[in-house]
Amino acid sequence: MLKSVRLVRRVGIGRRCMSTAAGLNGDMTFLDGVDKFFDDAAAKLPIENGILETIKSCNSVVQLSFPLRRDDGSIEMIEAYRAQHSHIRLPCKGGIRFADSVSQDEVEALAALMTFKCAVVDVPFGGGKGGIKFNKRDYSAREVENITRRYTVELIKRNTIGPAVDVPAPDYGTGPKEMAWIKDTYQQMKPDDIDGIGCVTGKPVTQGGIRGREGATGLGVYFGIRKLFSNEDLLKKVHLSSGIKGKTFIIQGLGNVGYWAAKHIQASGGKVVGIAERDGGVVNSNGLDVEDIRSYFVGNNGLLKGYTKGEFVTDSGELLQSECDVLVPAALEGVIRSDNARKIKAKIIAEAANGPVTYEADEYLTKKGVLILPDLLLNAGGVTVSYFEWVKNLGRLRFGRMTRRFDEEAMTSVCDVLEDVGMKVTESHRAKLQVGADEEKLVVSGLEDTMMDASQTMYNVAKENGVSLRIAAYMMAVRRIASDYGYSGIFP
Numbered sequence: 001m002l003k004s005v006r007l008v009r010r011v012g013i014g015r016r017c018m019s020t021a022a023g024l025n026g027d028m029t030f031l032d033g034v035d036k037f038f039d040d041a042a043a044k045l046p047i048e049n050g051i052l053e054t055i056k057s058c059n060s061v062v063q064l065s066f067p068l069r070r071d072d073g074s075i076e077m078i079e080a081y082r083a084q085h086s087h088i089r090l091p092c093k094g095g096i097r098f099a100d101s102v103s104q105d106e107v108e109a110l111a112a113l114m115t116f117k118c119a120v121v122d123v124p125f126g127g128g129k130g131g132i133k134f135n136k137r138d139y140s141a142r143e144v145e146n147i148t149r150r151y152t153v154e155l156i157k158r159n160t161i162g163p164a165v166d167v168p169a170p171d172y173g174t175g176p177k178e179m180a181w182i183k184d185t186y187q188q189m190k191p192d193d194i195d196g197i198g199c200v201t202g203k204p205v206t207q208g209g210i211r212g213r214e215g216a217t218g219l220g221v222y223f224g225i226r227k228l229f230s231n232e233d234l235l236k237k238v239h240l241s242s243g244i245k246g247k248t249f250i251i252q253g254l255g256n257v258g259y260w261a262a263k264h265i266q267a268s269g270g271k272v273v274g275i276a277e278r279d280g281g282v283v284n285s286n287g288l289d290v291e292d293i294r295s296y297f298v299g300n301n302g303l304l305k306g307y308t309k310g311e312f313v314t315d316s317g318e319l320l321q322s323e324c325d326v327l328v329p330a331a332l333e334g335v336i337r338s339d340n341a342r343k344i345k346a347k348i349i350a351e352a353a354n355g356p357v358t359y360e361a362d363e364y365l366t367k368k369g370v371l372i373l374p375d376l377l378l379n380a381g382g383v384t385v386s387y388f389e390w391v392k393n394l395g396r397l398r399f400g401r402m403t404r405r406f407d408e409e410a411m412t413s414v415c416d417v418l419e420d421v422g423m424k425v426t427e428s429h430r431a432k433l434q435v436g437a438d439e440e441k442l443v444v445s446g447l448e449d450t451m452m453d454a455s456q457t458m459y460n461v462a463k464e465n466g467v468s469l470r471i472a473a474y475m476m477a478v479r480r481i482a483s484d485y486g487y488s489g490i491f492p
């Protein structure tokens with residue numbers, strides 16, 4: 001039985017109905033920090049105050065609690081949320097987090113980041129985010145499945161999930177398996193929704209997922225970092241030469257995002273000299289082998305302790321403060337705060353996680369000259385490829401299915417014609433040209449194009465306005481959303 005349900009409608013700046021979150025070790029709460037970044041960007045834009053208030057406010061938050069029958073026969077109440085920050089574009093979009101840290105403040109902040117992130121990469125969704133407050137490790141597989149399915153049912157009952165209204169995806173603590181349960185539950189309950197398969201993204205490929213989504217966020221992080229390493233102007237400010245090759249990286253979190261980002265960084269010649277996980281970190285100034293450490297970590301129940309190809313450091317927080325060119329936080333928000341910002345030695349912080357740097361730490365580090373690649377841009381690869389998955393689901397057609405062979409044959413004809421007119425086309429030329437793009441190639445290409453384009457616009461906005469990259473990203477987002485309101489007006 002449903003114990004309590006609260007539907008909270010947020011209607012204006014500062015009129016938060018029940019923000020109970022404590023600040024982050026003395027810094028403001030996650031949500032207050034996001035609001036403050038928004039205000040700083042908004043102050044630079046000639047946009048009517050009422051529109052700014054409309055953009056900033058969270059449209060709705062569902063708070064749920066539902067019972068779980070534990071394996072030992074006892075009943076436990078589970079607390080969960082889904083925030084829909086913006087309905088200006090539908091569906092709402094954003095992941096579902098399974099973590100002890102989940103709170104209303106957290107999901108609202110994350111949902112707001114989703115709205116702005118989607119606008120930065122021009123993905124036509126409003127922001128949403130869900131969370132269930134529990135640690136998966138303390139529950140059996142059956143219990144986790146039941147929690148996921150019951151949560152989905154509670155969302156269905158409130159019309160808070162569906163391909164047209166709100167489409168969840170993976171986030172911290174969730175992945176393809178949970179997304180498959182959500183999809184299956186939705187389709188069991190709504191068999192007449194012809195687009196039901198698009199009710200969630202990040203599904204396994206066999207369940208309507210898209211090739212490339214699992215590694216998309218980390219690949220997008222890599223693309224964003226690579227783009228920065230081609231920007232001589234910005235690199236000059238942090239006294240670094242161009243190119244990733246030989247640069248040193250420390251990664252926090254070897255989960256989905258951290259692993260894929262580290263893998264691509266290493267493949268392009270970057271040196272991963274430290275990896276920090278919850279139980280401790282491993283350092284090696286000659287560079288760690290990402291694939292090797294990840295397979296150890298996965299096989300060792302998510303623990304790094306015992307890994308022998310580097311020095312183990314018990315306090316993984318120490319790694320954030322170690323010497324490196326680029327620090328990549330890829331775990332949770334608020335890990336760089338005023339109480340440790342002064343000790344950060346990295347020249348660049350690449351925000352793979354959402355909100356890893358608090359407002360206060362951002363202010364301090366930016367003044368000090370540390371370059372921060374903001375979450376709004378840097379981890380947008382996930383939602384970009386989720387968008388491709390949703391389009392695929394609604395279109396019911398795998399990208400490349402109707403074009404791959406056609407393109408290959410067209411290029412074969414081009415090679416034949418070149419030879420007919422007397423040009424020499426070698427076998428290696430043919431091998432290069434006669435490729436039709438399959439789904440994965442198209443996804444990677446679309447993702448790369450999106451990240452390059454959005455990065456360049458962000459750099460331009462930062463330069464034109466003399467602001468940090470983060471404020472530039474917020475400015476891009478606010479301008480685009482305000483322009484939507486300019487056309488749609490305020491209903492009714």
Ligand SMILES: NC(=O)C1=CN([C@@H]2O[C@H](COP(=O)(O)OP(=O)(O)OC[C@H]3O[C@@H](n4cnc5c(N)ncnc54)[C@H](OP(=O)(O)O)[C@@H]3O)[C@@H](O)[C@H]2O)C=CC1
Binds near residue numbers: 257333353
């Ligand atoms: N998945 C996605 O597509 C996207 C994720 N993000 C953001 O990226 C971040 C990471 O998400 P994701 O990779 O999916 O999550 P995962 O759950 O896959 O991985 C996170 C990893 O970080 C570890 N971790 C937790 N706390 C710490 C800590 N204090 N120090 C070091 N490591 C820690 C976790 O350990 P443990 O399991 O023990 O907690 C886990 O191994 C989140 O902020 C998320 O919102 C952003 C865009 C998209």
Ligand SMILES: O=C(O)CCC(=O)C(=O)O
Binds near residue numbers: 095096114170380
């Ligand atoms: O893939 C998505 O739809 C959302 C990913 C996400 O939760 C995020 O970008 O923070």
